[in-house]
Amino acid sequence: MEHRVIPVCVREGYNVVIGGGLLRESGPLIRAALGERRIAVVTDSHVEKIYLAPLMESLTQAGYDASPFVFSAGEQNKRMHTVADMLEFFAAVGLTRKDCVLALGGGVTGDMAGFAAGCYLRGIDYVQLPTTLLAAVDSSVGGKTAVDLSAGKNLAGLFHQPSMVLCDTECFATLPPDEFANGAAEAIKTGILDDESLFSLFESGDVLRNIGEIVAQCAAFKAHVVEEDERETGLRKTLNLGHTAGHAIELCSGYTIPHGHAVAIGLAIISRAAERLGWAEEPVAARITRTLRQNGLPTTTEFSPEELANAALLDKKRAGGTLTLVVPRRIGSCDLMDVAVERLPEIFRAGMEADA
Ligand SMILES: NC(=O)c1ccc[n+]([C@@H]2O[C@H](COP(=O)([O-])OP(=O)(O)OC[C@H]3O[C@@H](n4cnc5c(N)ncnc54)[C@H](O)[C@@H]3O)[C@@H](O)[C@H]2O)c1
Numbered sequence: 301m302e303h304r305v306i307p308v309c310v311r312e313g314y315n316v317v318i319g320g321g322l323l324r325e326s327g328p329l330i331r332a333a334l335g336e337r338r339i340a341v342v343t344d345s346h347v348e349k350i351y352l353a354p355l356m357e358s359l360t361q362a363g364y365d366a367s368p369f370v371f372s373a374g375e376q377n378k379r380m381h382t383v384a385d386m387l388e389f390f391a392a393v394g395l396t397r398k399d400c401v402l403a404l405g406g407g408v409t410g411d412m413a414g415f416a417a418g419c420y421l422r423g424i425d426y427v428q429l430p431t432t433l434l435a436a437v438d439s440s441v442g443g444k445t446a447v448d449l450s451a452g453k454n455l456a457g458l459f460h461q462p463s464m465v466l467c468d469t470e471c472f473a474t475l476p477p478d479e480f481a482n483g484a485a486e487a488i489k490t491g492i493l494d495d496e497s498l499f500s501l502f503e504s505g506d507v508l509r510n511i512g513e514i515v516a517q518c519a520a521f522k523a524h525v526v527e528e529d530e531r532e533t534g535l536r537k538t539l540n541l542g543h544t545a546g547h548a549i550e551l552c553s554g555y556t557i558p559h560g561h562a563v564a565i566g567l568a569i570i571s572r573a574a575e576r577l578g579w580a581e582e583p584v585a586a587r588i589t590r591t592l593r594q595n596g597l598p599t600t601t602e603f604s605p606e607e608l609a610n611a612a613l614l615d616k617k618r619a620g621g622t623l624t625l626v627v628p629r630r631i632g633s634c635d636l637m638d639v640a641v642e643r644l645p646e647i648f649r650a651g652m653e654a655d656a
Pocket residue numbers: 344345346347350373374375378405406407408409411431432434435438439440441442443444445446453454471472473474475476479482
């Protein structure tokens with residue numbers, strides 16, 4: 301079967317392999333990349349029911365001795381106590397420095413399994429097998445791992461690059477539509493940031509038919525960000541496009557609005573503001589809002605510009621009296637812009653007056 305392979309060139313380097321039905325080929329692919337290991341498979345209670353059996357079968361056929369660890373699905377379980385259970389499990393099944401963890405699931409699974417692999421015996425290898433679109437286009441590449449603390453999301457974590465990412469695009473067929481839309485929001489963001497052709501794949505409609513290409517383009521962009529990051533180019537900061545208002549919306553809603561949906565509204569707000577305040581080189585807002593809506597995402601919010609600005613200024617990205625916004629110039633190109641924090645309500649208002 302045809303696979304797409306995107307190399308990520310950091311330290312030892314690793315590949316992101318993308319294809320339909322890849323889960324059934326995962327055993328031989330892992331053996332080719334990593335050789336003989338003992339394996340612990342980490343997955344959540346939803347993904348277990350659908351995808352654990354085909355993965356285990358492929359691993360067994362390839363001669364692997366693999367033990368599954370299943371935790372209760374949901375962000376509320378992305379906590380230290382789940383990682384502690386995972387670490388005890390790794391020890392109980394006798395994983396050594398040379399062994400390996402597989403993370404089968406969405407961003408919650410990947411973030412926690414990566415964290416646990418990064419601290420077990422001071423770091424063992426792990427492989428990401430993303431099953432949500434969000435994990436495929438965003439969280440599985442880059443090596444950021446984390447758990448939530450009572451004080452906030454992702455407050456404890458470490459950088460630990462995976463040894464390989466295997467993305468079976470057939471897994472997205474069973475995603476609830478809202479979860480698919482959540483991932484689509486981040487991929488559309490990447491298109492606005494960096495690549496008009498990627499944006500066009502969402503604009504022109506047949507997203508499922510093009511999903512392999514979409515994941516490949518997003519993985520290539522993430523790879524580029526991770527590679528450049530070592531040179532501090534500020535590229536990673538551009539990933540925050542739509543996130544200043546997006547995070548504020550999540551906060552104001554008490555986290556009842558999912559991240560991708562909040563980011564979609566944030567993308568709509570910043571693109572309307574960029575157009576109205578003369579920052580954009582060409583009209584961007586109508587194209588962006590239409591494409592978001594077409595992909596099941598919202599573009600307006602009930603919260604006021606003042607409420608959002610207050611919430612945004614509580615956010616950790618504030619630095620002194622200014623704040624860095626990511627501003628679309630046109631589809632496929634954005635710039636970082638420092639603005640005085642006092643201007644934020646006015647900027648949000650410009651982005652929220654009558655929907656574009
Ligand atoms: N590390 C990073 O760089 C990074 C980047 C972005 C987000 N994140 C993190 O990712 C997390 C969100 O990821 P997520 O949206 O994938 O959440 P998730 O892992 O909780 O998955 C969402 C839901 O979909 C279910 N699911 C997963 N795959 C499925 C499938 N194929 N079919 C049916 N159901 C399936 C899961 O069981 C869960 O209920 C957050 O914790 C966020 O902080 C990390």
